[in-house]
Amino acid sequence: MSEIVVKVENLYKEIEGRKILKGVSFEVRKGEIFSIIGGSGSGKTSITKHIIGLWKPTSGRVEVFGKEVPKLSLREMDELRKNIGYVFQEGALFDSLKVWENVGFYFLEHTNMRREEIRKIALEKLRLVDLEEDVMDLMPSELSGGMRKRVSIARAIATNPQLIIYDEPTSGLDPITSRVIDRLILQLRERTGTTAIVVTHDMISAFTISDRLMVVKKGEIVAMGTPEEVLKSDDPFIQEFIGDMKDCLAKGSEVSN
Numbered sequence: 507m508s509e510i511v512v513k514v515e516n517l518y519k520e521i522e523g524r525k526i527l528k529g530v531s532f533e534v535r536k537g538e539i540f541s542i543i544g545g546s547g548s549g550k551t552s553i554t555k556h557i558i559g560l561w562k563p564t565s566g567r568v569e570v571f572g573k574e575v576p577k578l579s580l581r582e583m584d585e586l587r588k589n590i591g592y593v594f595q596e597g598a599l600f601d602s603l604k605v606w607e608n609v610g611f612y613f614l615e616h617t618n619m620r621r622e623e624i625r626k627i628a629l630e631k632l633r634l635v636d637l638e639e640d641v642m643d644l645m646p647s648e649l650s651g652g653m654r655k656r657v658s659i660a661r662a663i664a665t666n667p668q669l670i671i672y673d674e675p676t677s678g679l680d681p682i683t684s685r686v687i688d689r690l691i692l693q694l695r696e697r698t699g700t701t702a703i704v705v706t707h708d709m710i711s712a713f714t715i716s717d718r719l720m721v722v723k724k725g726e727i728v729a730m731g732t733p734e735e736v737l738k739s740d741d742p743f744i745q746e747f748i749g750d751m752k753d754c755l756a757k758g759s760e761v762s763n
């Protein structure tokens with residue numbers, strides 16, 4: 507049995523009397539690509555906020571790399587965040603910084619490393635997402651949506667995190683670019699062995715890149731397992747939610763390793 511990177515047990519979150527998460531439990535193993543899918547407002551992003559320690563559970567346990575996140579000291583929390591790459595929805599790049607400064611942001615902010623050294627790391631990470639030296643000095647506004655997404659992935663992997671959380675990595679992208687990002691997520695796992703949690707609305711993405719996935723509805727897990735297992739579920743919500751996916755997958759996916 508492989509190492510467990512994230513372990514969430516009976517997680518409840520209530521904000522101002524509203525129950526946002528209602529007893530969520532799951533584990534993510536080392537090297538796994540684990541997707542969280544579900545309708546808007548179902549609680550997907552809220553789950554990831556507990557994993558990176560932005561939110562404390564109302565009750566329940568959240569363990570990452572074997573440590574209880576709500577109990578971490580400030581220093582341990584910094585270490586945790588260094589070990590988790592977070593790819594924000596919409597990329598969230600710093601508009602006033604060049605591409606390489608965005609990718610090397612952590613080192614510019616938290617270390618005394620020379621700019622030349624940081625540029626080198628940035629280039630190495632940009633190459634991992636199939637970008638080249640010519641984008642280093644561009645501003646985010648000069649990039650296409652797909653390139654921006656790649657740069658934000660390069661930034662998320664800059665510190666060699668053991669876990670990457672992608673929040674809607676394909677949102678706002680055309681279907682072809684979305685499949686390119688899917689392939690990139692798979693390649694990164696192959697090249698670096700990094701564990702990935704992918705929050706997505708994109709059913710094709712979820713069912714083609716995930717080792718396992720879970721479906722969240724109104725703060726509760728309604729299905730979890732391999733793509734095949736989840737597709738077999740007869741829960742009406744899942745059937746409706748995945749809709750045409752079955753036909754689409756039956757015809758064979760374009761995405762491969």
Ligand SMILES: Nc1ncnc2c1ncn2[C@@H]1O[C@H](COP(=O)(O)OP(=O)(O)OP(=O)(O)O)[C@@H](O)[C@H]1O
Nearest residue numbers: 521524526544545546547548549550551552553707
């Ligand atoms: N800071 C907050 N304060 C109060 N309620 C919040 C807060 N953030 C999220 N919520 C509520 O928690 C619920 C779950 O939100 P969450 O952002 O986790 O959904 P999601 O599944 O990520 O949705 P989407 O697919 O639209 O991103 C929603 O009802 C939302 O209104």
Ligand SMILES: [Mg+2]
Nearest residue numbers: 550551552673
């Ligand atoms: Mg969200």
